[in-house]
Amino acid sequence: MAEVAYLECTRCGEHLGASQPQSVCPRDGGVLYARYDLEQIGKTFKRESLLGREPNMWRYREVLPPAEPVSLGEGFTPMLHSREYSNVWIKDEGLNPTGSFKARGLSAAVTMAKKFGLKKLAIPSAGNAASALAAYAAAAGLEAHIFMPRDVPQANLVECQAYGANVALVNGLISDCGRMVAEQKEAKGWFDVTTLKEPYRVEGKKTMGYEVAEQMHWRLPEAIIYPTGGGVGLLGMWKAFEEMRKLGWIGTEQPKMIVVQSAGCAPIPKAWNEGKDTAEAWPQAETLAAGLRVPKAYGDYLILNILRKSNGTAVAVTDEEITHCVLHWARVEGVFAAPEGAASLAAYRKLRASGFLKESDRVVLFNTGSGLKYIDVVSHSFPDSKVSRPASRQIGGIIGPY
Numbered sequence: 001m002a003e004v005a006y007l008e009c010t011r012c013g014e015h016l017g018a019s020q021p022q023s024v025c026p027r028d029g030g031v032l033y034a035r036y037d038l039e040q041i042g043k044t045f046k047r048e049s050l051l052g053r054e055p056n057m058w059r060y061r062e063v064l065p066p067a068e069p070v071s072l073g074e075g076f077t078p079m080l081h082s083r084e085y086s087n088v089w090i091k092d093e094g095l096n097p098t099g100s101f102k103a104r105g106l107s108a109a110v111t112m113a114k115k116f117g118l119k120k121l122a123i124p125s126a127g128n129a130a131s132a133l134a135a136y137a138a139a140a141g142l143e144a145h146i147f148m149p150r151d152v153p154q155a156n157l158v159e160c161q162a163y164g165a166n167v168a169l170v171n172g173l174i175s176d177c178g179r180m181v182a183e184q185k186e187a188k189g190w191f192d193v194t195t196l197k198e199p200y201r202v203e204g205k206k207t208m209g210y211e212v213a214e215q216m217h218w219r220l221p222e223a224i225i226y227p228t229g230g231g232v233g234l235l236g237m238w239k240a241f242e243e244m245r246k247l248g249w250i251g252t253e254q255p256k257m258i259v260v261q262s263a264g265c266a267p268i269p270k271a272w273n274e275g276k277d278t279a280e281a282w283p284q285a286e287t288l289a290a291g292l293r294v295p296k297a298y299g300d301y302l303i304l305n306i307l308r309k310s311n312g313t314a315v316a317v318t319d320e321e322i323t324h325c326v327l328h329w330a331r332v333e334g335v336f337a338a339p340e341g342a343a344s345l346a347a348y349r350k351l352r353a354s355g356f357l358k359e360s361d362r363v364v365l366f367n368t369g370s371g372l373k374y375i376d377v378v379s380h381s382f383p384d385s386k387v388s389r390p391a392s393r394q395i396g397g398i399i400g401p402y
């Protein structure tokens with residue numbers, strides 16, 4: 001494992017030491033990125049070094065923070081070739097521990113918290129980050145203090161309780177949960193692992209970028225569609241592409257990075273369409289895709305910059321389109337996706353229809369979580385009668401025809 005050389009502010013470029021816990025840049029609140037001596041690392045860490053390594057995200061340990069991993073086997077999820085479109089792949093993050101890609105970020109953050117001797121971790125979450133923190137904190141023997149909206153998908157609440165976390169259900173959105181963590185953390189002695197307010201969740205999530213490259217045989221796709229709330233996955237993948245270029249693992253090609261959000265909470269598409277560098281807080285955010293109900297992303301300036309640099313775009317899709325795509329993927333691909341993940345398919349369809357993406361473009365759609373975590377949410381919104389249970393199943397105990 002390599003040392004993190006320093007932490008760098010993504011706003012002012014200030015360098016901070018990596019030998020103690022850090023949050024954001026003390027000067028301007030900018031997001032901190034871990035930086036490594038990639039030139040040195042690249043001398044011995046080659047693409048071939050990965051051959052035969054364990055199929056989890058710690059196979060890239062040379063470019064991850066240096067500590068004994070708190071791991072539950074996260075990462076190296078399937079890259080499924082679509083059965084419907086010959087140039088589309090589904091990166092199925094629903095197979096991670098706790099059923100979402102959030103496992104990667106929290107594995108890395110809890111690994112470092114443990115290394116620094118921190119004991120109490122706090123998080124505001126739309127749901128999946130909460131259950132991931134609860135699981136990794138349990139594995140590390142640390143306390144998890146969780147703030148989630150009251151209407152969080154039920155699985156996340158039950159998981160957090162099962163893992164023994166301390167849970168507060170908040171009458172509000174993730175932004176209200178964030179305020180509560182900020183208000184209480186000092187008095188309670190909590191370390192705040194809020195999205196982008198500590199530097200290591202993005203390190204875990206960047207492994208998705210390494211995996212896209214490795215699983216696509218080191219030829220990056222023309223586009224990646226990513227369901228975006230706080231945007232950490234998108235930032236992480238872009239960071240991974242920059243690192244791999246420095247390691248000499250990939251060429252100069254850059255996938256178009258595409259944000260998808262829900263029409264009921266679409267601050268990034270709005271800012272993108274208006275040509276802005278930052279986004280405004282979205283009023284009355286409402287969508288069944290809980291992870292996309294983020295009214296204001298802390299790293300909005302980074303997300304919008306990546307969209308510009310990659311010639312990408314940002315798309316909003318409706319909850320109806322999302323629900324339709326949950327069913328479509330389940331029936332056509334055999335993938336029961338989280339609503340957030342199914343939004344990627346809805347965005348792909350829109351961008352093909354508009355001509356932004358061509359049939360020949362190789363596109364990776366991120367399914368960021370498992371539909372199994374949203375049973376209570378999606379079962380109410382299935383739009384057609386085809387999904388009601390067959391009559392024979394509705395009579396208790398009788399096994400249906402299939």
Ligand SMILES: Cc1ncc(COP(=O)(O)O)c(C=O)c1O
Nearest residue numbers: 229230231232233291340368369
């Ligand atoms: C399933 C799912 N997809 C996407 C997101 C958005 O993730 P990010 O904050 O990295 O943009 C979340 C966040 O909660 C989520 O749970």
Ligand SMILES: [Zn+2]
Nearest residue numbers: 009012025030
């Ligand atoms: Zn700064």
